[in-house]
Amino acid sequence: MDLRKLKYFKVVADEKHIGRAAKILHISQPPLTRQIHQLEEELEVKLFNRTPKGMDLTDAGILFREEVNNIFGLIEQATERTQKAGQGRLxxxxxxxxxxxxxxxxxxxxxxxxxxxxxxxxxxxxxxxxxxxxxxxxxxxxxxxxxxxxxxxxxxxxxxAIEELVLAINTNHPMASLPAIPFTKISDIPLILFPASNRPNFIDKTIRLCQLAGFTPNISQEVGDAVTSIALVASGFGACLIPKSASVLTIPGVVYKSLIEAPDETEVDxxxxxxxxxxxxxxxxxxxxxxxxxxxxxxxxxxxxxxxx
Amino acid sequence: MDLRKLKYFKVVADEKHIGRAAKILHISQPPLTRQIHQLEEELEVKLFNRTPKGMDLTDAGILFREEVNNIFGLIEQATERTQKAGQGRLxxxxxxxxxxxxxxxxxxxxxxxxxxxxxxxxxxxxxxxxxxxxxxxxxxxxxxxxxxxxxxxxxxxxxxAIEELVLAINTNHPMASLPAIPFTKISDIPLILFPASNRPNFIDKTIRLCQLAGFTPNISQEVGDAVTSIALVASGFGACLIPKSASVLTIPGVVYKSLIEAPDETEVDxxxxxxxxxxxxxxxxxxxxxxxxxxxxxxxxxxxxxxxx
DNA sequence: CTTCTTAATACCTTAAAGGTATTAAGAAGC
DNA sequence: GCTTCTTAATACCTTTAAGGTATTAAGAAG
CATH class of the missing domain: 3.40.190.10 (Periplasmic binding protein-like II)
Known part of the structure; x- marks a missing residue:
């Protein structure tokens, strides 16, 4: 089987005339005749009845025409989808x-x-x-x-992105009423840190920032994730440093405060x-x-x- | 696009190795390499990553492989269905x-x-x-x-088939009690004939049979079809000749009787x-x-x- | 019966697929 | 770090099959 033959068959089936079909296909009539014969031979089915006025599709030919259209449709789809996949669009x-x-x-x-x-x-x-x-x-x-x-x-x-760090602090804490908190004031507050694994991690980062600011943090608790950490802030365990984007989490008992006078690296990537x-x-x-x-x-x-x- | 290339692609995709694929396809390695390159060029998509250990399908290649399988499936189906149609089996x-x-x-x-x-x-x-x-x-x-x-x-x-003719007669008619009716007795009974169109028809046939038997039929009514005719027999309009197969129609008031001593042609094709x-x-x-x-x-x-x- | 049309046949040309020999490039082993 | 093995790629020739030209065969129209 050969797509060339199928293409030729399609045109002959449309034109019902080998000569006209050959013209459309930009080949001469005899090779087209041969291709059609080869196709019929291969399928072991007569696809056309030859009349003195041209070619007439047999019932099998009518069916085959539909199938051939399906085949070309599928090939076109395969090409398009593969090209899309190659461009990363699928x-x-x-x-x-x-x-x-x-x-x-x-x-x-x-x-x-x-x-x-x-x-x-x-x-x-x-x-x-x-x-x-x-x-x-x-x-x-x-x-x-x-x-x-x-x-x-x-x-x-x-x-x-690089995100600024903010302090999550309990609403009852005296500093909760300040518009922003100077970084060094963190030394007075017990800190909740996360996560406890996969170094280098956010804990290391926090500790280093405190050292840069000239103090050692007062670690209250180490937890696994940001949400737990903020929940503990709400319960009064202490405060925690989180990336600003996480401050969309609003929990009763917690306010987020910007840090001022902070080391340059008070941010996380x-x-x-x-x-x-x-x-x-x-x-x-x-x-x-x-x-x-x-x-x-x-x-x-x-x-x-x-x-x- | 060319089915040869698709066939080659399938084997290379399976084997992940040009040399082995070439062996399976019974061709040498260089033409296969060329065919795969041409396919990639035509699709404008890289289908394989070349590694020192062989060929590795890209994401686009993986997708294309599936599509190619669909195409071959459809071609196979087209062939089978067309062959069936050619043999009159579809x-x-x-x-x-x-x-x-x-x-x-x-x-x-x-x-x-x-x-x-x-x-x-x-x-x-x-x-x-x-x-x-x-x-x-x-x-x-x-x-x-x-x-x-x-x-x-x-x-x-x-x-x-050739079917014997039988007489449909009203159950109240005196002859209804006979086991079979001699053909010439029909001359005494009014006949309902059908159909009234499309000559040569069953009416002509009945008239000719009566002439062969030596009498002219007593025509009561001409109707369009056998069922109406039998219904009229039930109503007492007369009797009618019908092919034996139609006598499966049992209606109250009608019995079917075989004819004896009938002309040779008392049958219908x-x-x-x-x-x-x-x-x-x-x-x-x-x-x-x-x-x-x-x-x-x-x-x-x-x-x-x-x-x- | 001739003339027109059509598809089919015979024979040659050309294009493209296949083969052989070789190269280039990366991995494995010493 | 070099050689050796593997792989796919390249260069060039051969063969196959598709395409072209000329002609024929067969049926329809006049």
């Missing part, structure tokens, strides 16, 4: 996020991506940092969002990680969106609302 | 029957055909003789069942008609069944039950 992208990543920049990026590539199926997985790296290496995911990443030989990363050798157009398309997002956001750092979802 | 056959043709031989033939060719869609149309011939010429039907056919230049016919030049395998397959049916039935003419449905 397929599946597995992305890992961390627990509190459902707030802030990540949903905005996901929305932007889905808008531009509506035929890409984005599947989200919630994973910690270590899990993400394992999953990347096993190709279970193509990309992970995370913070405070240490460089790895096979994993590349791309910065998404949000990055995405991916296999260095991964050249899939889907991933690259996603990274393009990430870079676009960051570039657009850097121009808006003055506007405090821009970091909020 | 398609649609439009057949005309006359009003009382739903009894007797016709349903048996239709059942036999449907059993042997279950994928043929048989569409029945109820038509009179003239209509059938028009419909045949306009190719709206491929075959018609009818009786008493005059030869036509473009229409062939095939005999299905059931035939099917079709376009002389129609060579469609579907029609020919149907005619084969008809001839088989008739042959089988001719051997059983002694058994009166064999003519009943």
């Amino acid at each position: 397929g599946r992208l597995d992305i890992a996020i961390f627990g509190s990543g459902i707030m802030g920049d990540i949903p905005k990026i996901l929305l932007a991506f889905k808008e531009r590539y509506p035929e890409v199926n984005v599947v989200l997985h919630t994973m910690g940092k270590g899990e993400q790296i394992n999953a990347l290496r096993q190709k279970r995911i193509s990309l992970g969002f995370n913070r405070l990443l240490a460089p790895l030989p096979d994993i590349d990363s791309e910065l998404v 949000l990055s995405c990680i991916f296999r260095k050798e991964d050249t899939s157009p889907l991933l690259r398309a996603f990274l393009d969106i990430v870079i676009e997002y960051r570039t657009a956001n850097e121009k808006l750092t003055d506007d405090p609302e821009s970091n909020f979802f | 398609g649609r056959l439009d057949i005309a029957i006359f009003g009382s043709g739903i009894m007797g031989d016709i349903p048996k033939i239709l059942l036999a055909f449907k059993e042997r060719y279950p994928e043929v869609n048989v569409v029945l149309h109820t038509m009179g003789k003239g209509e059938q011939i028009n419909a045949l010429r306009q190719k709206r039907i491929s075959l018609g069942f009818n009786r008493l056919l005059a030869p036509l230049p473009d229409i062939d016919s095939e005999l299905v 059931l035939s099917c008609i079709f376009r002389k030049e129609d060579t469609s395998p579907l029609l020919r397959a149907f005619l084969d069944i008809v001839i088989e049916y008739r042959t089988a039935n001719e051997k059983l003419t002694d058994d009166p039950e064999s003519n009943f449905f």
